[in-house]
Amino acid sequence: MAAREYFTEHRRLWLGLCSFFFLVAAWELVLTYIVPVNPFFFTKPSLIADAFKEQIQSAKLWHDLAVSSQAFLWGFSFAVIVGIPVGLVMGWRRRVEYSLDPFLTALYASPLVALAPLFIIVFGVGVLGKAALVFLLAVFPFVFNAFAGVKSTDSLLINVIRSFGGREKDLYLKVILPSTMPYIIAGARLAIGRGLVGIIVGEFYAASEGIGFAILQAGDTYRLPDMFVGIIILSLIAVGLTELMRKLELMVAPWRASDEAR
Amino acid sequence: MKLKNFYTEHESFILGTGFIVFLLILWESIPLWYTLPKGMALFFTTPSDIAAAFHRLLLNGELEKHFYVSAIAFLAGLGLSIVVGLPLGLVMGRSATLDALLDPYVTASNATPRIVFLPLLILWFGIGIWSKIAIVFVGAVFPLLINTYVGVKNVNQVLVNVVRSFGASEWQLMKIVVLPNSVPYIIAGLRLAIGRAILGVVVGEFFGSSQGLGYMIASAATNYKVDVVFVGVAIFMALSVILTLAVKQLESRLASWRPETAKTF
Numbered sequence: 001m002a003a004r005e006y007f008t009e010h011r012r013l014w015l016g017l018c019s020f021f022f023l024v025a026a027w028e029l030v031l032t033y034i035v036p037v038n039p040f041f042f043t044k045p046s047l048i049a050d051a052f053k054e055q056i057q058s059a060k061l062w063h064d065l066a067v068s069s070q071a072f073l074w075g076f077s078f079a080v081i082v083g084i085p086v087g088l089v090m091g092w093r094r095r096v097e098y099s100l101d102p103f104l105t106a107l108y109a110s111p112l113v114a115l116a117p118l119f120i121i122v123f124g125v126g127v128l129g130k131a132a133l134v135f136l137l138a139v140f141p142f143v144f145n146a147f148a149g150v151k152s153t154d155s156l157l158i159n160v161i162r163s164f165g166g167r168e169k170d171l172y173l174k175v176i177l178p179s180t181m182p183y184i185i186a187g188a189r190l191a192i193g194r195g196l197v198g199i200i201v202g203e204f205y206a207a208s209e210g211i212g213f214a215i216l217q218a219g220d221t222y223r224l225p226d227m228f229v230g231i232i233i234l235s236l237i238a239v240g241l242t243e244l245m246r247k248l249e250l251m252v253a254p255w256r257a258s259d260e261a262r
Numbered sequence: 263m264k265l266k267n268f269y270t271e272h273e274s275f276i277l278g279t280g281f282i283v284f285l286l287i288l289w290e291s292i293p294l295w296y297t298l299p300k301g302m303a304l305f306f307t308t309p310s311d312i313a314a315a316f317h318r319l320l321l322n323g324e325l326e327k328h329f330y331v332s333a334i335a336f337l338a339g340l341g342l343s344i345v346v347g348l349p350l351g352l353v354m355g356r357s358a359t360l361d362a363l364l365d366p367y368v369t370a371s372n373a374t375p376r377i378v379f380l381p382l383l384i385l386w387f388g389i390g391i392w393s394k395i396a397i398v399f400v401g402a403v404f405p406l407l408i409n410t411y412v413g414v415k416n417v418n419q420v421l422v423n424v425v426r427s428f429g430a431s432e433w434q435l436m437k438i439v440v441l442p443n444s445v446p447y448i449i450a451g452l453r454l455a456i457g458r459a460i461l462g463v464v465v466g467e468f469f470g471s472s473q474g475l476g477y478m479i480a481s482a483a484t485n486y487k488v489d490v491v492f493v494g495v496a497i498f499m500a501l502s503v504i505l506t507l508a509v510k511q512l513e514s515r516l517a518s519w520r521p522e523t524a525k526t527f
Binding site: 011012013015016017018019020041095097098099100101102103105106107109110111112113114115116117118120121122193196197200201204205212215216218219220222224227230231234235238239242243 | 373385386460
């Protein structure tokens with residue numbers, strides 16, 4: 001009976017796993033026995049697995065990943081360094097909010113990735129162009145989440161600090177920053193997704209190395225298994241980073257199990 | 263005194279537009295007080311040049327042609343994602359089994375920037391309009407699906423039970439309780455989906471394309487026509503801002519009771 005209980009308890013997990021393995025098996029079997037696979041159009045799991053093994057052992061994949069992550073980290077770090085202070089000040093100073101909010105909202109809502117060709121041409125195909133693109137896309141979630149965090153700070157806590165004679169510094173360090181932290185981490189989760197878009201588009205547009213370039217090149221030369229490997233690796237990274245942020249969010253703010261937009 | 267009252271009343275508007283106007287004037291005036299080095303001047307443009315380029319492109323009909331192509335891809339892709347995402351989200355929200363079966367794919371695809379599928383989609387659908395529609399679709403479908411799903415999940419269980427006790431079928435339950443309750447979530451999903459769809463249009467047209475606003479931007483950039491690049495960017499900006507703010511307005515009217523969260527686009 002225990003097995004049955006175990007199954008009902010973890011039903012979701014098992015069904016998910018089953019559906020995944022079933023899909024992979026069906027994909028493989030159909031393309032092996034029913035319709036012969038056209039290598040210029042589609043591929044099958046066994047070929048992808050072979051390509052995966054080969055790529056992991058080759059130095060090129062690691063080099064591409066290193067190149068892409070370097071640009072990503074530069075852009076992302078600058079987004080953190082610039083975005084959070086701007087957001088905090090915007091939340092705390094009413095006039096700054098009034099001045100900056102319409103401008104930054106317009107930028108946040110618009111597809112700034114449209115500037116990618118210009119950025120690549122101005123800053124070059126190297127790290128700088130991609131990092132600038134990542135920064136531009138990733139900075140706004142930090143700004144607006146830090147802003148919302150300050151806005152949602154309990155004014156009672158602020159008043160308490162004030163009544164006990166706390167200084168401006170105490171206010172920032174003891175109340176505003178801690179209560180803003182969960183928002184900032186939620187912002188980081190969004191920023192990761194947008195930053196990855198920046199890297200990929202930058203490398204699609206013009207690059208000579210990097211994971212996005214590897215995917216594009218595999219597609220251009222009809223090496224479909226290699227292309228799928230690139231896509232899978234990128235999804236794994238994206239899922240891993242997003243999950244990490246979600247865990248962090250729960251750790252910092254366990255009371256805010258957010259269910260909006262997974 | 264009157265002037266001061268007027269200012270305090272409209273402070274946010276005055277400061278907001280004032281700042282944008284200030285930035286534009288600053289940008290416009292850069293050539294006046296600073297001579298750019300030759301290499302930089304190639305990449306530089308001013309708002310008045312951009313306006314002039316906009317006027318020129320509008321008159322020779324080029325803008326209209328590109329705009330039309332992009333709009334078709336946008337509308338078709340977004341429409342398709344609504345047609346697929348909404349029902350799937352509703353069904354996944356109501357059926358735990360289906361939810362468990364599909365969840366791995368939905369979660370993984372949602373976390374992955376879908377733009378990475380572009381080379382694959384171009385390979386499959388060619389460089390015509392279909393690959394653009396496809397990239398818009400894969401970009402826009404997940405926010406819609408997931409928001410619908412969350413909306414269905416958050417339906418008040420008491421309401422469901424009441425309707426059930428009075429003998430409603432699953433279809434009636436859907437119509438009377440579940441769907442109306444999920445509308446605010448669906449609208450929020452739509453707002454996100456619009457952003458993703460525009461992103462898809464832009465990037466989709468960067469590559470292997472000969473028409474559309476994205477193509478206009480990419481080819482202008484390669485020819486150092488920076489003013490034309492900014493015309494394209496400005497159009498995309500204006501469209502996204504108008505569309506997302508309109509939906510946002512709708513959203514806040516429909517769901518004024520939902521707690522305030524950070525802006526997302």
